[in-house]
Amino acid sequence: MTLAVGLVLAIAAAAWVLHPVVAGIQAPMGPGEGDETAEDHRRREALAARLELEYDLHSGKLDESDFRRWTGRPAGEPGPDGPAGDPPPSDEEER
Amino acid sequence: MPEVGELALWTALPISIWGTVLAFAGAAWGRGELVLSAERSVQAVFGLLLVACVGLGAALLGDRFEFAYVHLHSGRPLEPVLKLTALRAGAPGFLLLWTTFLGAVSTVVVWRNRKRHRTLMPWATGTLLAVSTFLLVVLLFAALPFERLAFAPADGHGLHPDLQSLWMPGLTGALLLGLALLAVPFALATAALLTGRVDGRWVDAARPWGRAAWIFLTAALVMTLRWAYEDPGRSAGWFREPVDGGVLLPWIVATAWLHCAGIRGDEGRAGLWTTGFAGLGVPAAALAAALAVPIDGVAVPLLLALAGASAGVFLVLLVMRLPVLRAGGGGASWRSREGALLAANALLLVAFVAAAWGPLGAVIAALTGGAGIPGAVGAEAAALDPVRPVTAPVATGILLAAGLLSLLLMAVGPALAHRRANLRRTGAFLLPPAVVAVAVVGTLALFAVSQAAVLFGVGVGVFAAVSSVLELGRAVVARRRIRSARGGVRPGGAGAQEPPRAEDAPGDDGVRWGFAVVHLGTAVAVLGLAGAGLGTETRESVRPGGSITATSPLGNVYTLRYQGLSTHQARNAWEIIALLTLERPGRPAVPVTSSTRFLLSPPGTVTTAGIRSFLLEDLYLSLEAVEGAPGPGDQPTDEPATFRVRMNSFVPWIWVGGGLAVTGMVFVLLGAGMGAPPAPVSNEGSGQGASP
Numbered sequence: 066m067t068l069a070v071g072l073v074l075a076i077a078a079a080a081w082v083l084h085p086v087v088a089g090i091q092a093p094m095g096p097g098e099g100d101e102t103a104e105d106h107r108r109r110e111a112l113a114a115r116l117e118l119e120y121d122l123h124s125g126k127l128d129e130s131d132f133r134r135w136t137g138r139p140a141g142e143p144g145p146d147g148p149a150g151d152p153p154p155s156d157e158e159e160r
Numbered sequence: 161m162p163e164v165g166e167l168a169l170w171t172a173l174p175i176s177i178w179g180t181v182l183a184f185a186g187a188a189w190g191r192g193e194l195v196l197s198a199e200r201s202v203q204a205v206f207g208l209l210l211v212a213c214v215g216l217g218a219a220l221l222g223d224r225f226e227f228a229y230v231h232l233h234s235g236r237p238l239e240p241v242l243k244l245t246a247l248r249a250g251a252p253g254f255l256l257l258w259t260t261f262l263g264a265v266s267t268v269v270v271w272r273n274r275k276r277h278r279t280l281m282p283w284a285t286g287t288l289l290a291v292s293t294f295l296l297v298v299l300l301f302a303a304l305p306f307e308r309l310a311f312a313p314a315d316g317h318g319l320h321p322d323l324q325s326l327w328m329p330g331l332t333g334a335l336l337l338g339l340a341l342l343a344v345p346f347a348l349a350t351a352a353l354l355t356g357r358v359d360g361r362w363v364d365a366a367r368p369w370g371r372a373a374w375i376f377l378t379a380a381l382v383m384t385l386r387w388a389y390e391d392p393g394r395s396a397g398w399f400r401e402p403v404d405g406g407v408l409l410p411w412i413v414a415t416a417w418l419h420c421a422g423i424r425g426d427e428g429r430a431g432l433w434t435t436g437f438a439g440l441g442v443p444a445a446a447l448a449a450a451l452a453v454p455i456d457g458v459a460v461p462l463l464l465a466l467a468g469a470s471a472g473v474f475l476v477l478l479v480m481r482l483p484v485l486r487a488g489g490g491g492a493s494w495r496s497r498e499g500a501l502l503a504a505n506a507l508l509l510v511a512f513v514a515a516a517w518g519p520l521g522a523v524i525a526a527l528t529g530g531a532g533i534p535g536a537v538g539a540e541a542a543a544l545d546p547v548r549p550v551t552a553p554v555a556t557g558i559l560l561a562a563g564l565l566s567l568l569l570m571a572v573g574p575a576l577a578h579r580r581a582n583l584r585r586t587g588a589f590l591l592p593p594a595v596v597a598v599a600v601v602g603t604l605a606l607f608a609v610s611q612a613a614v615l616f617g618v619g620v621g622v623f624a625a626v627s628s629v630l631e632l633g634r635a636v637v638a639r640r641r642i643r644s645a646r647g648g649v650r651p652g653g654a655g656a657q658e659p660p661r662a663e664d665a666p667g668d669d670g671v672r673w674g675f676a677v678v679h680l681g682t683a684v685a686v687l688g689l690a691g692a693g694l695g696t697e698t699r700e701s702v703r704p705g706g707s708i709t710a711t712s713p714l715g716n717v718y719t720l721r722y723q724g725l726s727t728h729q730a731r732n733a734w735e736i737i738a739l740l741t742l743e744r745p746g747r748p749a750v751p752v753t754s755s756t757r758f759l760l761s762p763p764g765t766v767t768t769a770g771i772r773s774f775l776l777e778d779l780y781l782s783l784e785a786v787e788g789a790p791g792p793g794d795q796p797t798d799e800p801a802t803f804r805v806r807m808n809s810f811v812p813w814i815w816v817g818g819g820l821a822v823t824g825m826v827f828v829l830l831g832a833g834m835g836a837p838p839a840p841v842s843n844e845g846s847g848q849g850a851s852p
Contacts (some may be wrong), residue, residue: 071167074211077205081174082197086182091192093200093278106361114440117497117578120672123645124638126577132409135579 165215166306183286206263226312235318235761237732251459252305261340283351303459314809318761329385334380339445341373346441353477374414382818392782406451439474443467493580500573507566514559571624593626617690624683670831677824685817712807723766733757754783780806
């Protein structure tokens with residue numbers, strides 16, 4: 066009895082696993098639903114980073130001048146985009 | 161049923177190997193049917209492992225002592241819940257549970273990503289199955305839970321006394337789920353390295369799983385501390401004899417990884433760190449498993465081999481992709497929020513090594529019969545004990561110092577601006593928490609608290625707690641100002657001119673506030689841990705009717721009146737229970753009990769402390785000895801009993817802080833969505849300034 070139950074389990078598991086290969090059922094390959102392209106991702110990260118700067122500005126951690134310098138636009142102005150802002154100075158430059 | 165379980169386990173191995181090979185082959189050749197077969201292998205392996213778990217559980221509940229595992233870790237007198245607890249008592253059971261939890265998590269990950277992240281998922285599936293395959297090989301050839309004895313003994317050795325705790329099932333479940341979830345960032349990072357898609361997309365896919373891992377590992381850590389706390393023999397030894405290198409190591413990795421994964425718009429430096437810490441996921445889990453099981457076979461060396469092999473393979477892949485990972489770097493200054501978080505992570509790395517040093521040294525010493533590694537303890541201290549690896553004092557000191565300094569940086573980080581902080585403004589933000597911390601530490605010093613470690617811990621905890629509360633306030637104010645600056649209309653809302661953008665995705669506030677609550681909870685828990693060093697202790701013998709007076713370091717006076725003993729015959733133990741009443745001026749008397757259980761299986765005694773918690777302190781009562789202790793069937797005696805009464809300051813804050821931290825991370829998880837597709841991004845406002 067035990068062996069029979071074990072055997073049924075093993076056969077069922079093997080059938081479940083082998084079925085796609087035998088029947089040629091495909092899993093989706095390549096970019097899927099809602100997947101971002103590299104460009105979309107870069108754009109979203111840039112937006113998220115800008116939101117961080119906007120939050121820093123409104124929570125008092127950042128000066129308006131720094132915000133404008135790094136985003137290329139005044140606070141609260143959503144776009145269209147101006148020219149890219151300056152990157153923050155490196156530690157060495159600052160010194 | 162156990163026989164079916166064993167057959168299921170043997171069936172799971174070839175299917176797991178098949179799935180591993182087909183996942184990588186399908187991914188390399190772009191063959192969808194091979195990948196689907198591999199994904200179904202994940203489900204099949206999980207189902208078979210579940211059957212094996214049920215089989216072992218049935219063997220334990222059914223007292224099938226012909227199985228060596230049941231004979232070693234269970235006994236007839238044990239209550240059913242304790243028999244099931246024995247599932248985690250030895251290496252075979254613990255590994256079976258871990259592999260099953262890994263199978264469950266892998267199944268959910270594959271199912272949730274059946275239409276998403278399809279470039280990464282086949283490689284990630286192969287990685288998860290490869291880990292499962294390794295564990296199955298260990299289970300079947302080195303730690304078989306269904307190994308039979310030549311005869312069926314009448315009874316078993318019983319369950320280790322320390323494991324006979326009601327915390328154990330929850331603790332084990334949380335730990336194993338945390339370890340299994342930690343494998344997901346590892347698998348996705350491996351997939352990213354294999355495919356060369358090392359931008360932040362894999363981090364987005366892995367982030368919710370890493371957060372879920374952190375929740376369960378934090379819950380496991382808090383339960384572990386509580387479990388040790390309730391045992392009077394271990395309550396003063398947190399992080400000195402951590403069972404729990406086993407819990408602490410993966411928790412440190414999860415914490416550090418979440419810090420990296422939360423950094424936005426700096427995929428170079430953060431990306432390298434994020435990938436690196438993800439690569440510690442499986443090694444840390446393997447180390448945790450090696451520390452959580454008795455060193456009674458080859459399972460532990462094989463787990464150490466898994467840790468080494470997974471770390472080694474990952475390191476090779478990381479080095480191969482290093483130029484790509486470093487190419488996107490730069491941008492943020494070290495004097496920024498990101499810089500503070502990464503510096504905190506560097507300290508967490510030190511804490512990881514320190515936390516691993518002692519317990520691993522003990523394990524290696526026990527395995528080799530030698531002196532272990534410098535700074536760790538010798539083989540004799542490791543003992544063949546499943547729950548008490550021992551850390552060396554030096555390593556503990558480094559661990560505490562690195563942990564506290566990283567907490568300090570975590571508290572400083574949110575006050576710094578993204579990308580580059582303005583020092584003048586940052587100073588203004590940090591001044592109030594610094595002033596409060598100095599005031600509290602100064603007050604404590606005035607009240608004759610002289611332990612430098614306690615003062616430093618309290619100072620850091622207060623600083624971090626106040627910083628977190630201020631950050632919460634700043635988040636509320638900033639959000640209001642942002643909305644006000646936009647005319648009260650969320651971009652993308654009704655009537656708005658602007659199309660929806662990612663920055664307005666629901667949950668942004670939830671994530672920010674959730675993390676502030678996580679930091680607040682961590683700070684409160686650290687305050688509790690630091691304050692625990694201020695405890696006072698009284699040891700007295702009293703007869704029934706007599707009283708003990710204890711004064712806490714905070715000046716509160718408690719009187720305990722001893723009412724007498726009662727006895728209780730449980731299934732696996734004879735128990736004597738001391739009843740005392742706690743009396744405080746102007747308050748009704750409340751009962752407090754402490755008990756000693758004389759276990760039948762295995763023979764031994766376990767004392768359970770009586771704990772009464774107040775806002776600022778715990779009263780901790782333990783029954784040390786009873787003259788003429790009553791045996792089974794005896795009448796209770798009126799002989800004196802000896803009690804130890806500790807007043808543990810701030811300890812309740814550990815549990816409150818742990819609960820807060822877990823709640824905060826649940827908010828983060830719910831706020832961000834469990835792997836929800838990213839919000840749509842318009843071209844407008846994109847690609848400029850903040851993240852070149």
